[in-house]
Amino acid sequence: MEIGAWPTSQGVNDNYREIRRLGLESHVAELDTFGFTVVPPELAAPAGFADKLADAIWRHTKGTDSSIADYNSNQARAVDGEHLFHTVKRDPLFREATVSPAGYALASYILGSSLRIYQSSSILKAGKINPVFMHCDTLSVPPPLPPWGMVCNVTWVLSDYTRENGALFMVPGSHKLCRHPTLAEQPKCIGGQGSDDIVVPIIAKPGSLCVFHGNTWHGALPKTSDGTRVSYATIYCRSFVMPAEDFGDLTDEEIAPHGERFAKLAWRDKWQGYREEGPSSAKLALTRAAQENQFG
Numbered sequence: 001m002e003i004g005a006w007p008t009s010q011g012v013n014d015n016y017r018e019i020r021r022l023g024l025e026s027h028v029a030e031l032d033t034f035g036f037t038v039v040p041p042e043l044a045a046p047a048g049f050a051d052k053l054a055d056a057i058w059r060h061t062k063g064t065d066s067s068i069a070d071y072n073s074n075q076a077r078a079v080d081g082e083h084l085f086h087t088v089k090r091d092p093l094f095r096e097a098t099v100s101p102a103g104y105a106l107a108s109y110i111l112g113s114s115l116r117i118y119q120s121s122s123i124l125k126a127g128k129i130n131p132v133f134m135h136c137d138t139l140s141v142p143p144p145l146p147p148w149g150m151v152c153n154v155t156w157v158l159s160d161y162t163r164e165n166g167a168l169f170m171v172p173g174s175h176k177l178c179r180h181p182t183l184a185e186q187p188k189c190i191g192g193q194g195s196d197d198i199v200v201p202i203i204a205k206p207g208s209l210c211v212f213h214g215n216t217w218h219g220a221l222p223k224t225s226d227g228t229r230v231s232y233a234t235i236y237c238r239s240f241v242m243p244a245e246d247f248g249d250l251t252d253e254e255i256a257p258h259g260e261r262f263a264k265l266a267w268r269d270k271w272q273g274y275r276e277e278g279p280s281s282a283k284l285a286l287t288r289a290a291q292e293n294q295f296g
Ligand SMILES: [Fe+2]
Pocket: 135, 136, 137, 218
């Protein structure tokens, strides 16, 4: 059917039309049903973009985390590997990735029109690396988690994801449980006592996008290969969530080439954070407008 300018669904009409234009309708269905989806490279971005993103990670990562000699005894990070944080400050390519149509459309579907960037980071895993414990990205929220997403993870797979390369894994349908996994549920394949039957590895080619709801249980398998695994993740959030990064250091010159979409993602129109002057009426009005369309 044709999507009209329907007033009762005005907050999602444009988003759904864009999802259809990008050929992503089946991915929306997978997100709704299973809590995650994998978008193939040909739908994720124009040819060559993922390679450029991977190159940028190599270029910027070199040396930044080099004080950590042994990633498997790395006490400084929750996840082992060489990290690059606050990437949107570091290179225009990372900013471009956050506004890239496919990932942005799917994150908008989960989070509504008020979405912002919560975190923009990459991890480079060289050699053998410990697994990542099973968790969901809706951090610091007590159960029951809301059934709607507070955050949405868009991970660019930039090297072959295989079991041996320490692929991400997902637990299908776990987004509907609206709670965090318990210690007892941690699967055996990552050193826990729970069942491995719930684990679905994300086997994917470089250039794929793995998109998942903030409630979806996930982790990473132990990396047993000698090669390198590269990934870039933008976690988006709703506008009332406190972001992991401070975007106040982004200059107008850095923001402008990526348009209004990036300015909003970088919290330029946030109404929170005022002092004695009180909140900006114009910025509050934007928030109210997003709320009035019922889809946030
Ligand atoms: Fe996570």
